[in-house]
Amino acid sequence: LQMATLWNGKNGSSCPMLVAAVISPIIATAGLGYLQRLDTLLQSASAHFSPNTTPTIPILHPPLAPLQLLPLAQNTISEHLSSSSALTPREKHHLQTLDYLLQEKYDCAIEELQMLLITCPGDALALSMIMDLCTLTGNCKAAHWAASSVASYWSERTSSRLGDGRTSQPGHTIGTSLISLGFALSHQNNTSQTAESLAESSLHTHDTTLFSDSGSFCAGVASASLASLYEMQGRSSEGLSLCGGYDGVQRFNQCGYMYHDCILGGFYGGVFALDKDGAGAGRTALRIYDEYFGERIIRYCVRDSATVAVAGSGSKEHALS
Numbered sequence: 001l002q003m004a005t006l007w008n009g010k011n012g013s014s015c016p017m018l019v020a021a022v023i024s025p026i027i028a029t030a031g032l033g034y035l036q037r038l039d040t041l042l043q044s045a046s047a048h049f050s051p052n053t054t055p056t057i058p059i060l061h062p063p064l065a066p067l068q069l070l071p072l073a074q075n076t077i078s079e080h081l082s083s084s085s086a087l088t089p090r091e092k093h094h095l096q097t098l099d100y101l102l103q104e105k106y107d108c109a110i111e112e113l114q115m116l117l118i119t120c121p122g123d124a125l126a127l128s129m130i131m132d133l134c135t136l137t138g139n140c141k142a143a144h145w146a147a148s149s150v151a152s153y154w155s156e157r158t159s160s161r162l163g164d165g166r167t168s169q170p171g172h173t174i175g176t177s178l179i180s181l182g183f184a185l186s187h188q189n190n191t192s193q194t195a196e197s198l199a200e201s202s203l204h205t206h207d208t209t210l211f212s213d214s215g216s217f218c219a220g221v222a223s224a225s226l227a228s229l230y231e232m233q234g235r236s237s238e239g240l241s242l243c244g245g246y247d248g249v250q251r252f253n254q255c256g257y258m259y260h261d262c263i264l265g266g267f268y269g270g271v272f273a274l275d276k277d278g279a280g281a282g283r284t285a286l287r288i289y290d291e292y293f294g295e296r297i298i299r300y301c302v303r304d305s306a307t308v309a310v311a312g313s314g315s316k317e318h319a320l321s
Helices: 002-007 016-030 032-046 069-080 089-102 106-119 124-137 140-155 172-185 189-208 213-233 236-244 246-252 260-275 281-296 316-320
Strands: 298-303 306-311
Touching (some): 002 016, 016 089, 016 124, 089 106, 089 124, 106 124, 124 140, 124 172, 140 172, 172 189, 172 213, 189 213, 213 236, 213 246, 213 260, 236 260, 246 260, 260 281
Antiparallel strands (some): 298 306
């Protein structure tokens, strides 16, 4: 965020792609309202930011400018999103996507990303964002199209086809995990087996690489794909093991995606526990839900035009409210 601000400040925007890479995934995952809330918090934080606490990295000296994401995105788009701008086609697609996201035109953003994947099927950032947007809007067809359109590109780069002694290609599991998620979100029986196979292959890579960076990133996506498949097929026992068992939790708990632990552990874990219909299933589901969401419940009270954040105590009543 700081680099995006420094390189795209008042003296002009020299790195517009960095702005798109920072801001677009936030909106695609949580919406424009979340971005605006971040700006409010960042503006409040900048008031307490003194030169004495400035990082000692030379490029970040002297005192830092306040981080404001929405104005940063708007200024970058107005400066670069034109026919005369010297951007690559990929950069133009990403900036146009950001422009649509700022206007909350999610369907247009999905179409823009689809055009990008036609020319750049290896763009994992675009593939990840289109899956986030399809999840947000419920566009199952677009998720299936995106997964199908890039599947051959990633399939040609599997370890069995490298032919030079390598056992895997760096970052390959990220692409296959996203493809698996796209097939799973489409809810089509003819692709469910492929989705499950790809997800399990990615998780196997994650388990055998001792939680390497590329493995840990993909584990959350692959787990989400399997959770969606297990729910669709009514496989509650496997789903509860995936989202509630120790080994399953370790795969997605620190994967780095926003609130991924809540979605998989709290939501899917609770649903699978409830589906088992055993004695005390309701209490178990509530306990699982509260375990993940209780600490993240924040109530905002407006008093005298000042917003006061009151952290939830983590109790079941707060979580359910």
